[in-house]
Amino acid sequence: MSKAPRGGRRKAYYLFHRTVGTTTAFLGALVFFTGAVAVFGHELDHWASRDRTAPELASLGPGVLDRALATALAARDEAAPDSAASDDAADEETTGPSALIYAERPETLTFAFVVPGEETRDFVDVRVPEAPSAHVERATFGARAEANPRGTLESFFVRLHVSLLVEGKIGLLLTGLIALGLLLLLGTGLYVHWPRRKQLTKAPRRGVRQWLGDVHTLVGVWTLPFSFVLSVTGAFFSFAGAILIPVMIVVAFGADRARMEEVLRGDLPASESAAVASLDAIVRDAGTRAAGAELGRLRIEDWGGTSALVVTEFFDLDYSLRSARYAYGGRDGSFLGERPFIGARPSVGGTLISWVAGLHFGNLYGLATKLAWMVFGLLACLLASTGLGLWAVRNRRQAPREGLFAQALAGGTAGLPFATGLAILAWAAAQGGGTKTAMALAFFAALAVSVVVAARLPMRVALRGLLAAGAAALLAVPFAGAAVTGGSPFALGIEAGRVDVGFALLALLLGAAALRLPHLEGRTERDVMSFGETVEAAPAE
């Protein structure tokens, strides 16, 4: 019978930690960093469109919603008669159109009508409050977002975080595997670096190797619950769409996708009245039920049909776990009930999904948890960076090529703020068109430069330069934003001003880190790392 590697379980875990670390740490840091930015993606898009405030659905004034809906229906029937015909051709009980209603452009309500059997929608833009006419266009949500260069910041960082900009299921599988790799790194790392109580409160020692080792253990242990939760929930989100849901459809629903969608959507019984409900009245009623929450969008289903339904969806930015979706009969406007996050009625599984979403997106308790998530996300990047740095220092003599590779990757993680800042500057420069391409090019070019710089220069010099470059790029972002929107940076009275302050604080933090780095030099202690365990270092010179 074959035996475990010499040195037992600890060595086996250490070897695995090393292999998985060198292959996933850099991409893991990229995912964590872009996730930390994406936590404030909504605020970023507000920051980018501060001069183009969209109307609030809940305060449009009496009759505006109903008037806009009538205009949208007429315009859509005229411009896309094929969709209107297919509404009538559907089965007996469903005869009306379905649409999402939201506001994302100044003085405009958007109606995204479902085109049966197609991914595209008929988008109808109605100017409010007058609603005199409407503009109709058939497109996908992605194409619509692309056509609005101001609104691409959040989607860029979210797509980078979710799929590394790789289209389709491949991107999801890639980030899912990274999440699993991080999960394994946490498990094996905890076993290998099992900290003593003293290590958890001790300040990191001086000397590059000691400092890297101490900070790696310290940050790894203190952020363990966060990294664990993020890895598990991240793997869930990635694999659910890419592989798990298709498997579950086959096993749990006998390959009947429609049946699964019905269970997940949770259709509610509709009223049988012959009238058509007033959207304005429904929004007023929903607003009183969800006091304090922001009405994000409305959904109409089978409008004018026998089972017409209206669902109001509140995006409560302060507390996402509260269910704030109310269903109303589309004919008499009667309140049908509160809809849970998922499914037809409240369930343990629905609550679990709410928690998983809240824990992953960091919006459990408003700004406080979002800030905490951002800080923990940045610390997770530091964990990856110090791990790679440690690997580079240890291999400098024994395996120079591996050491150089790890050093280059460590530099890449240090270049993430620089890449982010440069991507936002590219966004500002490319407002004429092609923002997505410009941002991707700037981001990956900055990362490539960071990797090359880290490989060619001494680690300390490279890190110092990359952090300083990151600070400079982030400091320039508020001015670029102001140039795009025509306002002034750091206008503290508005939300965009607070975002500017956030960028400036991050820049200061990076600047301070760059200045502190020289203190790490000059201590060449003869410590030996044996399977992750630090043997007491010789006294410093």
Next chain:
Amino acid sequence: MSRAKRESRRRWRRELGVVLATFVVALIVSASMTTWLPPGAAELDHVIFAVVGFPLVWGALAMALIGARRRRRAWGVLALVGVGALVPVVGSFFA
């Protein structure tokens, strides 16, 4: 090829094998969970628990396999778990 390089390559293959094998078994275990977990009031609890539980199942299997003192026995147990979980999955197609 040097001995160290051969050893390194063998280790890579072994580690990749562990990741892939535990991934497949975790997928089968998650799929089987939908057949024996109660569906709950909204008829979706069994699916949600299976999907959310997948990374945890994979992590537990991978940690157990990597740290196993008797590697061959650990692979045997993994195969048993996979086959055991596959039975209700296959059974669900004939139910």
